[in-house]
Amino acid sequence: MIINGVTIDATFAEAFPMKGTRLIITALNAKWAMISAQAFTGFATSVIACGCEAGIERELDESETPDGRPGVSILIFAMGGKSLAKQVETRAGQCVLTSPTSSLFSGLDNPEKEIALGQNLRYFGDGFQISKMIDGKRYWRIPVMDGEFLTQEKTGVHDSVGGGNFLVLAESQEQALTACEAAIVEMRKIANVIMPFPGGVVRSGSKVGSKFKALNASTNDAFCPTLKGQTKSDLSPEIESVMEIVIDGLTKEDIDKAMRVGIQAVCDLGAENGIRRISAGNYGGKLGPFHFHLQEIMA
Template sequence: MIINGVTIDDTFAEAFGMRGTRVIITAQNLRWAYNAARAMTGFATSVIACGVEAGIERELTPEETPDGRPGVSILMFAMGSAVLMKQLETRMGQCVLTCPTAAAFSGINDGYEEITKINLGKNLRFFGDGFQTSKLFNGKRYWRVPVMDGEFLTEESTGMIRSVGGGNFLILAESQPQALAACEAAIDAMSKVPNVIMPFPGGVVRSGSKVGSKYKSLIASTNDAFCPTLKGITKTELSPEIESVMEIVIDGLTDPDIRIAMRAGITAVCELGAKNGIKRISAGNYGGKLGPYHFKLREIMA
């Protein structure tokens, strides 16, 4: 399969089941909603060391938010529900409770088969030291915690669902600037897709990994088959003209969400095409034995 001179490899991205949640963060204006959201989704690129993978999904207009202020929605994914709940609580406490004017609300209320209620602000209320009050509107409980800028308002719980993490594709280009430009185009297109985030810096990861290492203490190490500087000395996956490879990783609330995002991203890359130095699109997998979700590139682009 070749699109605009870009070869689409006959391979698949291998993804895993994760637990996912959405939180709506509002503030007096978008600037402060972003400040809270960026803090909350900071250091959340990979579950390997961060606990969760998180990112900003999109901006919300005042009409779309529960309290009629501008806001952003964030998605957060973890390998298990216990980690997700713990991370949500600590990040809420350090990043939203602390952020001037910010408030947090549930982002998953219905529309999915199995929704588990998890704590959003439920335990943050104790920060109020007895001065906290709760209010119940339309069956939802909210907490008002007195803080120095006024009141911190948060919904008691949000919804957690079974979701998918680790959808990905690799962009193989003739130069590093061309690979980066293709990634930027892909991220621009993919950030318009709802229900997904690309958790790495700017949505892009350059340090793709393989399972195992020559060092006993490491479970993963650099994916030498895709490292362009090792073309001559390792069992390489790269043809001579490839000089740079970058990867985009996608976490989504459901399997179809990731497919839509991958298609949008690969389409944007292929629009740049061979004339902009993009040679191949590939994907990362572990032979298909580890992850239950397989996203076949050629199927997605068909």
């Protein structure tokens, strides 16, 4: 398949099941809601070392938040419910509770599967915390030095998908980065997904395993342009730079949508802007059960 001179490889991206939730952070103004959200989603690029993958889904205006203040919607994913609960709690405690004027709410209801949000943070109130049941949901009011920190007690957990991806193969670093930036702009318009890496783009895509026993992932040498003559390379001579976009989403369909608009944005730049191929992180079925076939997505 070729779109605007860009070859779409006959391969698939391989993704794995995760547990995810959506949180809503509000604050006195959009600036401080974003500061808190950025702190919460910091160091959350990959479960390999961060314990979770998190990102900002979108900004919310006053009409979209539970308390009528400006807010930010966050998605956070982990490999299991317990690890998700641990990450949510520690990040909420250190990055939202501490952030001036913030409040924290669940953005995803699932009464069948819930994890603690403010349930344990309430003890920070040292006995002065106040519980409020409003519309069947429990909230905690925790006295803090700037007033009161309001947090919902629990948030719902959704069976999610992590690690959807595609690779952009270009003739230069600048061209690869420009294409990825264009893709991210379009992908951020899709609900229920995040691109957890810095700016949404990864330059150090990994393969499963390593020659070093201590590591379970290592550089994807087949796509490293400097190794074209040194390893079993997947790159043709004109490719000088490869960048990857990784997508986590609440459902496979959400990731499908995000990949489609992202790849389309890259292809719109086309071969004339140095974009030569779109490929994907395919690990031969070793990584996960969700397969995103590039040509099917773009058909």
